[in-house]
Amino acid sequence: MKTLDPRMKLFFVIVITTLALLFSHPLWMLCLSVTALLIGFFMGADFNVFFRKLIRFTKVLFIIAAVQIIFVRTGDALVVIDGFALVYYDGLMRGLNTAMRYFVILYSAAVMAGENSRRVIASLTQMKVPYMFAFMVMITLRFLPIYAESFSDAMTSIQLRGVELKKVRFGRKIRLYGHLLLPVVADSIAKSQDLSAAMEARGFGAKKTRTAYHVIEMRKSDFLFFVVFSLLSAGAIAGYYLLQ
Amino acid sequence: MPETAIRLKDAIFTYPQSGFKVICEDLSLNTDETALVTGKNGSGKTTLLKLCCGILRPESGTLFIFGEDANKQSLGKIGQNVGYLFQEPSRQLFAATVWDEMTFIGGILGEDPEAIKERAESLLRRFNMLDMRERSVYRLSRGEKQRLAIAAILMRKIRYLILDEPTTGLDGENKKALIEVIESLQNDGIGIAIISHDRGIINCCGQKRIHVEGGRVVQ
Known part of the structure; x- marks a missing residue:
């Protein structure tokens, strides 16, 4: 199976x-x-x-x-x-x-x-799902761990700036979490721009249909x-x- | 008075997925010296320095930061003495403008606004960034982001600073500016550990060499 x-x-x-x-x-x-x-x-x-x-x-x-x-x-x-x-x-x-x-x-x-993500993309496109959509789904899934890492880095660095999270009052903690989202969102926008430029440079989306090396x-x-x-x-x- | 900032002894850290181990038998980092950490890509340099400031916790061994057992300290407590600059500075900039970046942590900690303002101004002046105070953080160049991240770390009166490949992606001028910052921190008596392969950094910061090879520390 x-x-x-x-x-x-x-x-x-x-x-x-x-x-x-x-x-x-x-x-x-x-x-x-x-x-x-x-x-x-x-x-x-x-x-x-x-x-x-x-x-x-x-x-x-x-x-x-x-x-x-x-x-x-x-x-x-x-x-x-x-x-x-x-x-x-x-x-x-x-x-x-x-x-x-x-x-x-x-x-x-x-x-x-x-x-395997390649197999999923191949099977989705064979189901007549537009391949751009199939790629978007897979890239979103691939990016989730990267967002998590980015958030964790932000959390670590904010603590290493002397913030003892347990001691911060609730209202201020909410403000702090708001700030934490900024580098994560900025990082993901920068990454998605780089990724789309790299994909377009390799001819992604140049034609409506595409051939497949692996047919499932x-x-x-x-x-x-x-x-x-x-x-x-x-x-x-x-x-x-x-x-x- | 120079003192031992970080002492990592018999530490072992294993990455659960790859099984890659970083082993450190005995490493002391002092406030009166700048330690240069070298080694091939993937040899464990970043892991070693993350162990040194408690970002990663070893499975065995001990870590003392300014004489106190780091296992009994939260990261926030460690951060009051030790700063860490990540390889990618964007990940540690949290506010919309340069000024907000410098002041928001003090605000969250409920510090005196006048004292925060004074220190932020003095640091921005020192890092040649005072005229950029209203600039968006995301419109800064990589070198400016590096400097801002260091300045923001220095809003706390830290005694030791760890820099992870700070010269990556910097041009000659920005590298020069960064080296000046490092030298001024050395003059302030802040101990520094720095991962770098840059010749300029090696020339200015090579007081103590730590080489990491295949996850093992070779001093």
């Missing part, structure tokens, strides 16, 4: 994220998460990179779940302190569901991130995956609505 056509991986990502948005029961969401993890693993998703990135989002996932748990106040009361119901059944279920939903969406992005063709295994995964997904949707 590692060598599946990128279009099939894209199909997998679209279906999995759609199901994640559709399902609103934690049990179904759990089944979806496990299925996505398994299929993604066979597709070659890099678990190490994914879980390292997931750790950064843990706080956000936790806050999202906590907000649902605290503010959804229907169903049976599960945790009661001094007569005050803190956690309700529906709140807990919705909190778990939402956290898993974000998990699935993040994971499906990791599946695409593990794919759908194989039997791709068609098989498409049929099996479509049937499974259709079955899951039907089962979900029938059992509601």
